[in-house]
Structure formats: C-alpha cells, structure tokens
Amino acid sequence: MKTEMNSSIVKKYGMDAGASVVGIAASNDFKLAPDGFKPTDILEDCLSVIVLGASFPQEALTMSPAEYTEIRNTMLVKVTDIAKEVTKRIKANGYKAKAISGTGGKYAEGKLYGHISLKHAAELAGLGLINRNYLLTNDQYGNLLWFSAVLMDADLIPDKKAQYIVCDSCNKCAETCPSKALDDPALFGSKKCDKACFKQVNGKWGINCFSCRAVCPYRFGKM
Ligand code: B12
Numbered sequence: 001m002k003t004e005m006n007s008s009i010v011k012k013y014g015m016d017a018g019a020s021v022v023g024i025a026a027s028n029d030f031k032l033a034p035d036g037f038k039p040t041d042i043l044e045d046c047l048s049v050i051v052l053g054a055s056f057p058q059e060a061l062t063m064s065p066a067e068y069t070e071i072r073n074t075m076l077v078k079v080t081d082i083a084k085e086v087t088k089r090i091k092a093n094g095y096k097a098k099a100i101s102g103t104g105g106k107y108a109e110g111k112l113y114g115h116i117s118l119k120h121a122a123e124l125a126g127l128g129l130i131n132r133n134y135l136l137t138n139d140q141y142g143n144l145l146w147f148s149a150v151l152m153d154a155d156l157i158p159d160k161k162a163q164y165i166v167c168d169s170c171n172k173c174a175e176t177c178p179s180k181a182l183d184d185p186a187l188f189g190s191k192k193c194d195k196a197c198f199k200q201v202n203g204k205w206g207i208n209c210f211s212c213r214a215v216c217p218y219r220f221g222k223m
Pocket of ligand 1: 004029030031033034058101102103104105112113114115116117118119120121124134135137138142144145146147148190191193194197198207209210212213
C-alpha cells in the first residue's frame, strides 16, 4: 500500500541523508533530452526526478590534481549513497524508485555517458543554471555541487527554474581551457575535454584539469 508522499517529505529524506541541496523536476520536462537519456527510458512510470547535490570543499580548487581527484572520488561515493538511501525510503512507502549514480552508467562508441544528464536535471529542478563553462552553478554553492538523482512514480510538485544570474559571459573559462573544449558557446567539446581532463596522476587514474571550474567568478556562488 502507498502512503502519502509529497515534495517536502522527499526533500527531507534527501537532507537527512546528507544532501546540501534537493530539487524536484517533472519527468515530462525532459522532452529535449536525447532518446535513451529521458527518465522514462530508465523507469517507465517515472513522473518525478529528485535531484540531490552535495557540495565540494572550496579548498579543493587550490589543491594538486591528486588531492582533487581523491576528494572527487569521495564525493561521488557520498552523493551516490545519498541517492540509494532516498530510494530505500521511498520504496518503503510503496512507490517505485530508481537511484541514478553520480558517475557514468553506460558506454557508446568508447565514450562514457550517464543514465541521464544530471546538470540538465539539476537545472530543471531549480538548483541553478548551466553556465558558459557548461557547469551547473548554484547561487549558494557555486559550481561546486556534485549530483545524483532518484527517479520515482509519484507526481510531486516540481521546483521553479532558478531566476538569478550566475554568469556574465566573461569568457574566462573558454580562454583558460587547455583543450579549447569551450570555444563554441553552443556546443561543449566533450571529446577534447576528455583528453586533457583525465590523465594518469602519480601513476593512478586522475583528474588533471579543472580550470573551467576554478576560474569562474561565480565558482563559490553569489558573494
Ligand atoms: C561523462 C562525463 C564527463 C565527460 C563528458 C561530459 C559530457 N558528456 O558532456 C568529461 C570528461 C568531458 C567530463 C568533464 C567534467 N565533468 Co563530467 N560528467 C560526465 C557524466 C558522468 C556523464 C555525462 C552524460 O553522459 N550526460 C548525458 C549526455 C547525453 O548529456 P550531454 O552530452 O551533456 O547533453 C547534450 C545533449 O544530449 C542535450 N541534453 C542531454 N540531456 C538533456 C536534458 C535536457 C532537459 C535538455 C534540455 C538537453 C539535454 O544537451 C547537451 C548539449 O547538446 C556526468 C554525470 C551525469 N550523469 O550527468 C558528469 C558531470 C556532468 N561532470 C561533472 C563535473 C564536475 C565535471 C568536471 C568539472 C570534472 C573535473 N575536471 O573536475 C569536468 C567539467 C567539464 C565541463 N566544463 O563540463 C559534474 C557536473 C556538476 C556541475 N556542477 O555541473 C557531473 C554532473 C557529475 C556529478 N555527479 O556531479 N565529464
């Protein structure tokens, strides 16, 4: 039997599990997502997408690639665990739910993809705006949020799109990008970024570059 479920209850589950921010998007609003990347491609009866964000420490942006990678790995486990915990609690109320991890989920033509685009999901859930640097930027946490999500079959009231401005198109991100992945404002060069971004760091897989994140004047939000 299903117990009553609403946006506040679900948001409380997210905050209890350790999220810094929680927003809700309507599954219907993903019409522009490519086939295979819509919430209903993963959970057929999906009506709502709960987006969970956990914030990265500001100091990470001044750390070495090895230290940054270590914190990033911890964050991805944390944010995925938050989604699993929220999923468990929703299911205990009789609903269908599916956790979307913070990392990738599938490969196509040798390229890693997520199950859905978490930045677009976060934007639809009112958690910020996708900036010139192609990162979701929030007024309080800047671009330092890492995301996961939970798909569910209850029709929750979605959040409104963020109304604030967190990008002045200053172009610093594009100018600093070593792989020129941001040269075309309408198209993110993910293949170019992939090459410069992920490298061996101290003999291990690691993130070598996060300059688009670090140079943004709104990296820590709206001061
Ligand atoms: C693979 C991957 C990468 C790859 C490729 C990125 C890519 N595909 O764009 C590479 C190596 C380049 C990469 C780099 C980085 N990444 Co990355 N990455 C991912 C991952 C795991 C999957 C992305 C994906 O497959 N998306 C699905 C595809 C289809 O989306 P897309 O290509 O962006 O979509 C295009 C269209 O299909 C369409 N679209 C797709 N879905 C939708 C939905 C709607 C509603 C609409 C309108 C349109 C639309 O719009 C786009 C433009 O055409 C995500 C986690 C996730 N599940 O989202 C993290 C993620 C996007 N990465 C993240 C981060 C932090 C980074 C780095 C900063 C890492 C670093 N160096 O420290 C850099 C930043 C690069 C940048 N400026 O964006 C964060 C972003 C957080 C944030 N605040 O924005 C995510 C969300 C991980 C997380 N759990 O938080 N990443």
